[in-house]
Amino acid sequence: MLDYSHNWVFVLASLAIAMIAAFSGLSLTQGVSRMSETVRKITVSASAVILGWGIWSMHFVAMLGLSLPIAFYFDPLVTLISALTAILFMGLALVIVHFGRRTRGKIVIAGTVVGIGIPVMHYIGMSGMELCAPVYSVVGVVGALALSIGLSVLSFLIAYDRRSARNIVMGTLGFGLAVFAVHFIAMAGTGFLPAPEPDAIVPPMSKGALAFGVTISAFVLSGIFLLNGASFATRLTGGMDAPAEADRAPEPELAAEVPGVAEAAPPAGPRIPYEAEARTHFIDAAEVSAVRAEGHYTVLYVGTSKLFCPWSITEAENRIPKARFMRTHRSYLVNLDHVSSFERRKDNGVCYFDKTPSLPKVPVSRSRLTEVRARLGM
The missing domain is CATH 2.40.50.1020 (LytTr DNA-binding domain)
Incomplete structure (x- = not known):
C-alpha cells in the first residue's frame, strides 16, 4: 500500500464548502410550499443542484489535498457522473419533502436517500482515479454509509421539523458535517496501489484542471451563499428594507382573484x-x-x-x-x-x-x- 497524507488547508476548505452548500440549499427552499407549483419546482431543482454540486465540490477539494508518492489523474466522464449522481439523489430527497403532505416518515426517508447518495457519490468519484487504484475495507464502507445515513436523517429531521431560521442553521451544521465526515471516514478505510496505465487513450483530468473547475465551483457556491445569506438575514429581521405600509400599493379585492367566487362587496x-x-x-x-x-x-x-x-x-x-x-x-x-x-x-x-x-x-x-x-x- 502507498503512504498518503492530507493537506490541512484543503481539509478546512472542504469543510467550509460543505457548510456553504448545505446552508445555500436548505435556506433556498424555506417557504417554498407557499409558492405556486411552477416556482416550487424551479426552486427545488435549484436547491438540488446546489446541494449535489456542493457535495461534489467538497469531495474534490479534499482530493486536491491528497498527497501520494505517485502521480494520479481523474477520468473526466466518471468525475461528471459522480457530480450528476449527487444532484439526482438530492433532487429525489427534496421532492419527497416538498411535494405532497410532509410527515415525519417522509422526512426520515428523504434523509436516508441523502445518506445513501453522499457515499455513492464519493465512491463513484474515487473510481475515476487513474494510475492509482483505491482499495476499500468493508469496515470503512459500512462505517461511512452508517454515519452518512445517521447524520443526514438527523439534519433533515431538524431542518424540516419546523422551517425556522434556527432549525435551518442547525440542519446546515448536521448536513455539512455529514458530507465532511463521510469523506474522511471513507478515506480512513481506503488504501492505494499503483495501477498500470490504461490501454485505451483517454484524455485525463489533471489535478491542475480539477483545481480550476473546483475553484470556479467554489466561487459560484460562495456567491449563492452570500445572496441566500442576505435574504435569510432580511427574513430574520422582519424585512427592514421593505417599504412602509403607507407606501405599499393596496391589495386588489380577492373576489376578483379567486376562481369560482363571484364579485362581492368589500369584506366586513x-x-x-x-x-x-x-x-x-x-x-x-x-x-x-x-x-x-x-x-x-x-x-x-x-x-x-x-x-x-x-x-x-x-x-x-x-x-x-x-x-x-x-x-x-x-x-x-x-x-x-x-x-x-x-x-x-x-x-x-x-x-x-x-x-x-x-x-x-x-x-x-x-x-x-x-x-x-x-x-x-x-
Whole structure:
C-alpha cells in the first residue's frame, strides 16, 4: 500500500464548502410550499443542484489535498457522473419533502436517500482515479454509509421539523458535517496501489484542471451563499428594507382573484391570509367553506379553489370567530353557512357543500356529531 497524507488547508476548505452548500440549499427552499407549483419546482431543482454540486465540490477539494508518492489523474466522464449522481439523489430527497403532505416518515426517508447518495457519490468519484487504484475495507464502507445515513436523517429531521431560521442553521451544521465526515471516514478505510496505465487513450483530468473547475465551483457556491445569506438575514429581521405600509400599493379585492367566487362587496368580517404567487393575500372568512389541516399549515376551500394558508388548524380555530365556524373533525373547520346538506352514517356523519366544487363533503367525527347536528338546527 502507498503512504498518503492530507493537506490541512484543503481539509478546512472542504469543510467550509460543505457548510456553504448545505446552508445555500436548505435556506433556498424555506417557504417554498407557499409558492405556486411552477416556482416550487424551479426552486427545488435549484436547491438540488446546489446541494449535489456542493457535495461534489467538497469531495474534490479534499482530493486536491491528497498527497501520494505517485502521480494520479481523474477520468473526466466518471468525475461528471459522480457530480450528476449527487444532484439526482438530492433532487429525489427534496421532492419527497416538498411535494405532497410532509410527515415525519417522509422526512426520515428523504434523509436516508441523502445518506445513501453522499457515499455513492464519493465512491463513484474515487473510481475515476487513474494510475492509482483505491482499495476499500468493508469496515470503512459500512462505517461511512452508517454515519452518512445517521447524520443526514438527523439534519433533515431538524431542518424540516419546523422551517425556522434556527432549525435551518442547525440542519446546515448536521448536513455539512455529514458530507465532511463521510469523506474522511471513507478515506480512513481506503488504501492505494499503483495501477498500470490504461490501454485505451483517454484524455485525463489533471489535478491542475480539477483545481480550476473546483475553484470556479467554489466561487459560484460562495456567491449563492452570500445572496441566500442576505435574504435569510432580511427574513430574520422582519424585512427592514421593505417599504412602509403607507407606501405599499393596496391589495386588489380577492373576489376578483379567486376562481369560482363571484364579485362581492368589500369584506366586513375577519380575514384569513393565504399565499399565492409569492405574495400574501387576504380573504373574508365568510367566503371560506372549510379549512383543512395540511401538516403545519392549512388549505382553504373557496368555490372551485384550494388556497394555501400559513396558519395551522389550531391557530385557525383560535383566530376565526366561532359564531358560524366549528371543528367537525380533527382535520376540518367548517363554515356552517355553506353546508348544503347533512348525512348521518351510523356513529358519524358527513357535511355536503353543493356550491363548493373544490370540497364535495367533509367528515363529522363521532365525538362532534351531536354538536354539529345541534348547530345545524337538527
